[in-house]
Amino acid sequence: MGKKLEGKRVAFLATDMVEQIELTEPWKAVRDEGARVELISLEEGKIQGFNHYDKADEFAVDRTVEEASASDYDALVIPGGVGNPDTMRGDENAVGFVREFFEQGKPVGVICHGPWMLVEAGVVRGRKVTSWPTLQTDIRNAGGEWVDEEVVVDQGLVTSRKPDDLPAFTKKIVEEFCEGRHEQQAEKTQIEVHADATPK
Numbered sequence: 001m002g003k004k005l006e007g008k009r010v011a012f013l014a015t016d017m018v019e020q021i022e023l024t025e026p027w028k029a030v031r032d033e034g035a036r037v038e039l040i041s042l043e044e045g046k047i048q049g050f051n052h053y054d055k056a057d058e059f060a061v062d063r064t065v066e067e068a069s070a071s072d073y074d075a076l077v078i079p080g081g082v083g084n085p086d087t088m089r090g091d092e093n094a095v096g097f098v099r100e101f102f103e104q105g106k107p108v109g110v111i112c113h114g115p116w117m118l119v120e121a122g123v124v125r126g127r128k129v130t131s132w133p134t135l136q137t138d139i140r141n142a143g144g145e146w147v148d149e150e151v152v153v154d155q156g157l158v159t160s161r162k163p164d165d166l167p168a169f170t171k172k173i174v175e176e177f178c179e180g181r182h183e184q185q186a187e188k189t190q191i192e193v194h195a196d197a198t199p200k
Helices: 020-032 083-088 092-103 115-121 133-141 163-179 183-195
Strands: 009-013 036-041 046-051 054-060 075-078 108-111 152-154 157-160
Touching: 009 020, 009 092, 020 036, 020 046, 020 054, 020 075, 020 108, 020 163, 075 092, 075 163, 083 115, 092 108, 092 115, 108 115, 108 163, 115 133, 157 163
Parallel strands: 009 036, 009 075, 075 108, 108 157
Antiparallel strands: 046 054, 152 157
């Protein structure tokens, strides 16, 4: 039997202070199913992983977000860690990269503090999502429905709360990435993004 993600290309978007296990476990899960995986970040070189508040390993960046395009990939994973998405949501290229996946209807997996990127990209409205509990107000204020569940799927978007949820999260992202493009997600995102495109 062939591997489920053979021939697919998956982007992992992360920077310094990424929660290491939220990067390495999903990475292993999709790679083991045959996907080609690439680490996309804000700058060239390496990023610093963390185990909660302690420095862990460094990871080599494959491409900068400025060089990358969602059209080059079949799916996206955004790991958590507090500093990682908080830094990335201040970068227009990173936010635009995330939004492109939703506009193209491609599956996305996001865990822990990662949904901050979804809020910034304007793709939460009308969606059911979960996250680290401290993000629930941000998600609700952005028009999302926040729930406290280990894994939530909404039209190709897979979200989970914390490292303890990784077994359920990795299993579900493989399933959704295998399914591929979600036409409804693309249509819904086009409507929502354009509706929110008012000057701030």
